[in-house]
Amino acid sequence: MSNSSDLHVDRVLRAASGVVPSSDTPDSLIHRSWHRCYHQHGLDPADCFDPCVESASRVRTSRERMEEYLQVARSGMEQLFKHVVDLGYVLLLTDAEGITIDYIGNDTWARDAQRFGLYLGANWQEHIAGTNGIGTCIQEQTALTCHSADHFYANNTGLSCSTTPLFHPDGRLMGVLDVSAQAQSDARESQHLALHLTRLYGRMIEDATFMRHFRDRWILRLATNWALVDVTGDMLLAFDADGVLLGASAAARQWLRALPPRRGADAVVGRHLMDLFDCTMDDIWRLARAPDAMERSLLSLVDQRSYFSSVIVPRVRAVGDGPLREAAEPAASVPVGAALRRLAGEDRKMRALQHQAQRLANRRINILIQGETGSGKEVFARALHESSERRHKPFVAVNCAAIPESLIESELFGYTAGTFTGARSRGMKGLIVQAHGGTLFLDEIGDMPLHLQTRLLRVLSEHEVLPLGAEQPVRVELTVVAASHRDLRQAIAAGTFREDLYYRLCGATLLLPSLRERQDLDYLIHLILEEEGREAGVPAAISDEAMALLRRCPWPGNIRQLRNALRYGLALCDEAGILTEHLPPEIGAGMPHAAPTLQAPPAAPMADRPAPPPAMAAARPPEAERLQALLHAHRWNITAVAAKTGQCRTTIYRQMKRFGIVSPVDAGNTPH
Numbered sequence: 001m002s003n004s005s006d007l008h009v010d011r012v013l014r015a016a017s018g019v020v021p022s023s024d025t026p027d028s029l030i031h032r033s034w035h036r037c038y039h040q041h042g043l044d045p046a047d048c049f050d051p052c053v054e055s056a057s058r059v060r061t062s063r064e065r066m067e068e069y070l071q072v073a074r075s076g077m078e079q080l081f082k083h084v085v086d087l088g089y090v091l092l093l094t095d096a097e098g099i100t101i102d103y104i105g106n107d108t109w110a111r112d113a114q115r116f117g118l119y120l121g122a123n124w125q126e127h128i129a130g131t132n133g134i135g136t137c138i139q140e141q142t143a144l145t146c147h148s149a150d151h152f153y154a155n156n157t158g159l160s161c162s163t164t165p166l167f168h169p170d171g172r173l174m175g176v177l178d179v180s181a182q183a184q185s186d187a188r189e190s191q192h193l194a195l196h197l198t199r200l201y202g203r204m205i206e207d208a209t210f211m212r213h214f215r216d217r218w219i220l221r222l223a224t225n226w227a228l229v230d231v232t233g234d235m236l237l238a239f240d241a242d243g244v245l246l247g248a249s250a251a252a253r254q255w256l257r258a259l260p261p262r263r264g265a266d267a268v269v270g271r272h273l274m275d276l277f278d279c280t281m282d283d284i285w286r287l288a289r290a291p292d293a294m295e296r297s298l299l300s301l302v303d304q305r306s307y308f309s310s311v312i313v314p315r316v317r318a319v320g321d322g323p324l325r326e327a328a329e330p331a332a333s334v335p336v337g338a339a340l341r342r343l344a345g346e347d348r349k350m351r352a353l354q355h356q357a358q359r360l361a362n363r364r365i366n367i368l369i370q371g372e373t374g375s376g377k378e379v380f381a382r383a384l385h386e387s388s389e390r391r392h393k394p395f396v397a398v399n400c401a402a403i404p405e406s407l408i409e410s411e412l413f414g415y416t417a418g419t420f421t422g423a424r425s426r427g428m429k430g431l432i433v434q435a436h437g438g439t440l441f442l443d444e445i446g447d448m449p450l451h452l453q454t455r456l457l458r459v460l461s462e463h464e465v466l467p468l469g470a471e472q473p474v475r476v477e478l479t480v481v482a483a484s485h486r487d488l489r490q491a492i493a494a495g496t497f498r499e500d501l502y503y504r505l506c507g508a509t510l511l512l513p514s515l516r517e518r519q520d521l522d523y524l525i526h527l528i529l530e531e532e533g534r535e536a537g538v539p540a541a542i543s544d545e546a547m548a549l550l551r552r553c554p555w556p557g558n559i560r561q562l563r564n565a566l567r568y569g570l571a572l573c574d575e576a577g578i579l580t581e582h583l584p585p586e587i588g589a590g591m592p593h594a595a596p597t598l599q600a601p602p603a604a605p606m607a608d609r610p611a612p613p614p615a616m617a618a619a620r621p622p623e624a625e626r627l628q629a630l631l632h633a634h635r636w637n638i639t640a641v642a643a644k645t646g647q648c649r650t651t652i653y654r655q656m657k658r659f660g661i662v663s664p665v666d667a668g669n670t671p672h
């Protein structure tokens with residue numbers, strides 16, 4: 001062994017035992033590696049290192065497994081090689097096990113490079129090759145230079161290598177990009193440019209792999225510099241149409257570490273964009289169309305900084321046609337469908353909501369509608385369905401508060417023949433499957449029991465339903481519109497609502513204004529009068545005084561209350577139309593001005609479809625008595641009562657709930 005080799009071995013051994021001479025400039029990362037090689041891997045720096053070359057089939061297996069990564073990396077390497085070829089560098093690409101799976105070399109140096117092990121199949125893992133650019137990069141998971149005497153083995157000190165780790169969008173290490181040359185100078189600084197280029201191209205390869213991997217998903221590119229964000233960014237995030245995170249680039253993963261960890265959950269996947277930014281999916285649609293990067297800033301909830309963004313919309317295959325098309329289409333000029341238009345007159349908030357809903361109608365986004373009870377959430381959901389491409393498909397409404405808890409699972413998910421005995425033994429298609437291709441409206445979603453929330457979450461994320469008793473899941477495609485008058489965020493905090501389900505449901509949130517806030521009360525009065533008058537077969541007129549009285553009312557029960565007041569008036573009035581004395585007494589008397597909030601328990605002063613009562617002061621309205629009698633007469637068979645009254649079963653349950661009517665079955669008694 002030559003004198004210089006002895007000196008190298010001595011230096012490595014001293015550092016590995018913790019003795020670092022003051023003349024040495026310790027690179028803690030390199031010294032850590034020497035320590036590992038000597039103490040953990042049992043390597044001896046005095047030995048002569050022979051490159052370990054894996055079999056051709058091992059290399060082929062690795063290349064086949066990583067085809068996508070390899071293709072992207074190859075293009076990046078070819079570009080990088082143009083910059084470094086004249087400087088005598090060769091390029092290596094390895095897999096995560098440090099095995100060289102691609103190589104671009106320089107003919108003049110090919111022999112020497114081979115001698116050093118710089119070719120296909122060479123295994124550079126640290127426990128085999130000692131401290132080196134690739135193996136140490138895999139251990140440390142960071143870009144580094146292993147220059148000359150940084151190598152563990154003396155016969156590798158003729159090399160200078162700069163490397164960077166390459167991460168898959170799911171956070172796994174894919175491999176290492178290496179730029180190596182014969183060491184010309186003792187100074188590590190001579191490798192700064194090589195390290196910088198390696199890092200730069202490594203990032204490009206990672207980003208390109210990310211873009212390919214998530215080409216059918218939404219991608220958000222973020223940068224602190226607005227001018228470059230459309231070309232290159234600091235971070236990439238991929239998410240689905242509901243705003244649920246699917247992947248993050250290495251830099252974005254690092255950034256997300258500032259968030260509190262989630263017990264048992266991936267640090268990235270499954271989070272929601274609304275956890276990261278002060279925005280909704282609808283804002284993302286808006287950003288996707290904003291041409292000027294200056295308008296595309298997002299406030300981050302991770303570090304309270306503003307980031308400029310560039311939104312890359314998914315390229316999806318349209319059903320039934322081959323070519324790829326852009327998922328997003330210009331939406332600013334989408335005309336609002338008649339059903340949505342009819343819901344409001346000249347009310348600014350409602351106008352904005354109508355446009356927003358129309359834009360969302362055909363994008364497979366789940367929507368959450370919030371608003372006080374009676375503000376028209378179900379009516380809005382129906383109008384949204386009617387204004388969508390799905391209008392010829394089913395609209396299935398489920399009131400989660402109205403279906404008894406014991407039935408909700410089988411009603412929603414269905415069951416196979418033989419799962420139950422008796423009348424239900426034939427099996428039933430659940431409501432979710434009935435909504436296939438159309439819209440499933442889940443009213444009062446906040447009342448859904450927790451274990452069913454878990455099942456529903458699976459349906460939404462996997463598009464499959466497993467009916468009770470079934471072995472094979474049924475595939476379903478549907479858009480879910482959910483509604484709640486409760487503040488679901490509070491329900492999440494209270495532990496009664498699943499946060500991940502909330503995020504699945506609120507691809508966009510629409511908050512309906514209360515009737516008190518609306519500026520189109522006159523429009524609504526005339527609309528409802530016309531509808532009710534037509535149904536009752538009477539002319540729908542109203543006096544100015546009665547109109548004035550209605551305008552002064554604070555409407556704690558919202559549109560439901562307004563409709564009921566007008567029905568009441570129409571029932572009592574004659575051909576001259578509704579006069580003040582025909583309105584319910586509480587309208588004239590003025591109502592309590594306390595506005596119900598989203599958290600308030602449902603305030604339902606009147607039923608949806610009451611028969612005109614002779615007096616409103618009765619403790620229990622006559623329609624409650626009538627419903628009770630009907631239920632009794634039909635032995636509490638809700639389906640039969642629904643058929644008899646021409647209403648759907650959920651309405652019957654809802655009325656029972658409202659009037660406090662409890663079936664003897666639920667109360668634990670046997671019906672008679």
Ligand SMILES: Nc1ncnc2c1ncn2[C@@H]1O[C@H](COP(=O)(O)OP(=O)(O)OP(=O)(O)O)[C@@H](O)[C@H]1O
Nearest residue numbers: 343344372373374375376377378379485559560563
């Ligand atoms: N835009 C509208 N035009 C006319 N009538 C409306 C409108 N919106 C709601 N209504 C009427 O108001 C009543 C309540 O509507 P809906 O059931 O949609 O409210 P909701 O917010 O879903 O109530 P809840 O929270 O109690 O389920 C219904 O009788 C409906 O016909």
